[in-house]
Amino acid sequence: MDYGHPLQFGTFITPSNAQPQAPVALARLSEELGYDLVTFQDHPYQAAFHDTWTLLSYVAAATTSIQLSPNVLNLPLRPAPVVARAAASLDLLSGGRFNLGLGAGGFWDAIEAMGGRRLTPGQAVDALSEAIDLIRATWNTDDRAPLRGGEYYPVRGAKRGPVPAHDIPIWLGAYKPRMLRLTGAKADGWLPSLAYMKPGDIEDGNARIDAAATDSGRSPAEVRRLLNISGHEDPERIAELALEHGFGTFIVAADDPTLLQRFAAEVLPRTREIVAAERAAAGVVTQTRSARARALRRDGIAYDELPASLREIAIEPGDFAYRTVRSTYMRGGRPGLVLQPRDVAEAREALAFARRxxxxxxxxxxxxxxxxxRSTNDGGIVIDLKAMNDIDIVDADTRRVRVGPGARWQDVAAALAPHGWAISxxxxxxxxxxxxxxxGGIGFLGREHGLTIDSLVAADVLLADGRVVRASADENPxxxxxxxxxxxxxxxxxxxxxxxHPVGDLGWVQLTFDATDTAGLLERFGTLMEAAPRDVTMFLILGPGSAGAPPVARMYGVVDAADPDTIISRLTPFLALGPLLEQSVQLASYAAVMANAPDGPHDGRGEPRFRSGFLTHIDATAATAAAHLVTSGSAPWFQVRAVGGAISDVAPDATAYAHRGANFSVTAIGASATFEMLWNELESQFEGLYLSFETRRGDRQLANAFPPATLERLRTLKARYDPDLVFRDNFPVIDRAESAA
Ligand SMILES: Cc1cc2nc3c(=O)[nH]c(=O)nc-3n(C[C@H](O)[C@H](O)[C@H](O)COP(=O)(O)OP(=O)(O)OC[C@H]3O[C@@H](n4cnc5c(N)ncnc54)[C@H](O)[C@@H]3O)c2cc1C
Incomplete structure (x- = not known):
């Protein structure tokens, strides 16, 4: 029986401490020779051996790509919840290279001598089973319930986490029927040693594992078969073990560098050749997803018809990585499939699949x-371009930079800082x-260098029909x-x-004012901002003040000057905004200002409710309406951003972003009836809105985002470039009445 697992080879090195660095050197050699995995036995009662966890951690730091595992870990001397955390930590530290080989125990006299509890063979299997559940539960932070153990690990309410870097497989060293059943029911792999197997043991072990797997609703192929072998097996024998008995991983027990070298040079490639040829002839198909994962698939997606080229970049609800891709920064989501193309060809294939x-x-x-x-959804497909994040200098003389869509702005800023450049x-x-x-791109360099789109000179666009075309002033204008x-x-x-643009160190400004005179402060901010030189771009966040404190206004932004006197002279007029409560002005690079986001997956929940509007001036009427909203406490977020300046130099019809005359962008979050009423009062003062800050998508919002001539031109182009409305999840410029007709 061949389960079709990709073939892997590992080494099994004695963790002897006689020459402390010797096992480490052999692990490094294993990596150099192209082995996939390095493993160490674990006998914590042996004074002649390194402690296996410590050795594994040391080896992880001394290597870069090879997988690691205990072979196998002595569970009775290691509390299961601690094993879970240690495994997760080592997995995170090693970049997802850790695998957890586990054993039920044995050598009970030695275990007792170390203060461990002697268990009967039956109890040891039960303890292992309980440990597996507890370890996996510790890693599962999606479940928020406190951890509970059982008879052997009386955990009572411990916290979960950390989440490992990858789905750490649990492999069991098993020989006896109960252990084999447990392997089939719960484990990800079976890891016996060939030397301990009598004739018939392999067939019997596989049969028991397969039966237990099937009884537990799993496919037998979900249990990888790993085998410790000697370094003297020949390729034909190993291939037979793979093709006839389903072993996918062979771990060579040898501490002799010459033997490891010979095996890697001669046995390993020949075995791969034989297995690949036989599998191709027999048409062996690899099933990579478990029955549990397949059960979580969503209706209507042709998962099994995903082209082979996309399988590697596909994440489904049952996959370990799903929790890192399901939601966005703002929204909770439950997409049915996330495809993460690494290049244009894969992006094109992903789009073709989505179009089905x-x-x-x-x-x-x-x-x-x-x-x-809506870059996440419920039950749909997401094409996530995160991996297409290269940042390349195309021409240093013109400061031309090519950037992939998946790059983040803090990475772009960091890449350009050494050149003394920045993109707004x-x-x-x-x-x-x-x-x-x-x-658009409304930011801290807006008044001086325009919107982000104003620095754009060309783009490669993947169209709905699969063509990739260049768009610039000369091509597809x-x-x-x-x-x-x-x-x-x-x-x-x-x-x-x-x-x-050339951008060096600049003044990073954060000032907090007492905003008791909310309307007056807003009006003064408007006047000062419009009068300020273009190297000043400030934003204002206003809040009602907590627990009886007066409303506060936090003004933050940049003065693009490296000279402190210039910065101070630019800021001095703003001191008239109101009583200054806090101040911080630092000389910093644009990259340092932008380095404000954590790494790690998004964890948005629910649906954002954002409102947007543009103001030409903050006159008394607009300031009063805004002050009503702010002081009502119904808007948890209220922000005014300076635009204007260089943004207004661009003609309204030169780009699809048309509201070039505005000097301010206003944003608020809110949902209550009071918020609605007060927002409506303020909205009557607006001239248009910025689509990136608006979550309502009705006809009125569409008309506010795009003036009539812009909207008409966009609709004509939409009909040409996306007639089937493939791209409809972000402010679609469709005429609803016409589409419904
Ligand atoms: C914390 C925060 C701060 C923000 N600050 C600013 C700000 O200072 N200035 C500002 O102008 N905006 C700001 N925004 C709004 C932000 O610019 C928009 O929401 C923008 O769409 C986010 O881009 P993204 O790639 O991160 O988002 P994603 O969620 O990945 O994409 C958003 C939408 O953009 C479209 N899209 C994404 N990638 C592509 C692509 N390669 N080709 C075509 N369409 C694509 C899709 O329709 C998608 O649904 C902010 C948003 C947040 C949450």
Whole structure:
């Protein structure tokens, strides 16, 4: 029986401490020779051996790519919850290279001598079974219930976590019927030694494991078969063990470097050859997903028809990595399939596959910070461009930079800082290039260097029909016009070219004011901001003040000057805004200002409710309406951003972002009836809105986002570039009445 597991080879090295570094050197040699895995036996009662955990940690640090495992860990001397945390830590530290080989115990006199509890063979299997459940539960932070153990591990309410870097497989060293049953029922692998097997043991072991797996609703192929062998087996014998008995991993027990070398040079490639040829002839298919994972698949997605080229980059609800891709920064999601292309060819294939599901939502994700955009969904497909994140200098003389959509703005800023350059981006480093550079990009350099789209000189766009075309002033100029403000409607931008600006150290400003005179402060901010030189771009966040304290206004932004006197002179007029409560002004690089987002997966919950509007001036009427909203306490978030300056130099019809006359962008979050009433009062003062900060998608919002001539042109282009409405999940420019007709 061949389970079709990809063939792997490992080494089994004695953890002797006679020459402390010798096992480490053999582990390094294993990596150099191309073995996939290095393993060590674990006998913590042996004074002549290193402690296996410590050795594994040391080896992890001394190697870079080889997988690691105890072979197998002596559970009775190690508390299961501690094993879980240690395993997760080592997995995180080693970049997902740890595997957990576990044993029920044995050598009970030695275990007792170390203070361990003597168990009967039956108890030892029960304890192992309980440990497996507890270890997996510790790693599962999706379940928020406190941990509970059982008879052998009386855990009472311990916290879960950490989550390992990958789905750590648990392999059991098993020989006896109960252990074999446990292996089939719960483990990810069976790890016996050939030397301990009598004739018939392999067949019997496989049969018991397969039966137990089937009884537990699993496929026998979910249990990898691993075998410790001597270094003297020949390729034909190993191939037979793979093809006839289903072993996929062979671990060579040898401490002799010459033997390891010979095996790697002669046996390993020949075995691979034989197995590959036989498998090709027999048409062996590898099933990589468990029955449990398959049960979590969503309706309507042709998972089994995913082209082979996309399988490696596909994440389904039952996959370990799913928790890291299901949600975005703002939204909770439950997509049925997330595809993470690494290049344009894969992005094109992913889109072609998504197009086979016209009735499902399709999210296009770059940095996952969409507010208007739905780059996650419920039951649909997401194309996540995160891995397409290269940042390359194309031409140092013109400061031309090519950036992948999946790059984040803090990474772009960091890459350009050594050159003394920056591209105008937003205020948050975690935002992705793809979403921001197709919508606008209102940030700290806006008044001086314009929107992000104003630095864009060309882009490669994957269109709905699968073509990849270049858009620039000379090539497909109408598409170039559209992707600068409504890009999400036209296709997937797979590469951007920007001309960066020279930007050195600048003044990073954070001032907090007493905003008791809320309306007056807002009006003064408006006047001062409009009068300020273009190297000043400030944002204002206003809140009602907590527990009886007065309302506060936090003004933050940059003065793009490295000279402290200039910075101070630019800021001095703003001291008239109101009583200053806190101040911080630092000289910093733009990269340092943008380095404000954590790494790690998004964990958004629910649906964001954002409102947006543009103001030409903050006059008394607008300031009073805004002050009503702020002081009502109904808006947990209220922000005013300076735009204008260089943004207004661009003609309104030059890009799909048309509201060039505005000097301020206003954003608020809120949901209550009071919020609605007060927002409506303020909204009457607006001239348009910024689609990236608006979550309502009605006809009125569409008309506010795009003036009539812009909207009409966008609809014409939408009909040309995306007639089947493939890209419809971010402010679609469709005429609903016409589409319904
Ligand atoms: C914390 C935070 C701070 C923000 N700060 C700013 C700011 O300072 N200035 C500002 O202007 N905006 C800001 N935004 C809004 C942000 O610019 C938009 O939400 C933007 O769409 C996010 O881009 P993303 O790639 O991270 O998002 P994603 O969620 O990945 O994408 C959002 C949408 O953009 C579209 N899209 C994504 N990638 C592509 C692509 N390659 N080709 C075509 N369409 C694509 C899709 O329709 C998608 O649904 C902020 C948002 C958040 C959450």
């Amino acid at each position: 599901h016209p009735n499902l939502p399709l999210g296009i994700r770059s940095g996952g910070h969409g507010i208007s955009g 981006s937003g205020d948050y480093g975690g935002v992705g290039v793809g979403g921001l550079a197709t919508a 109408d598409l170039f016009w559209a992707i600068r403000g409504a890009g999400a409607n036209m296709g997937v931008v797979v590469s951007f070219e920007f001309d960066a």
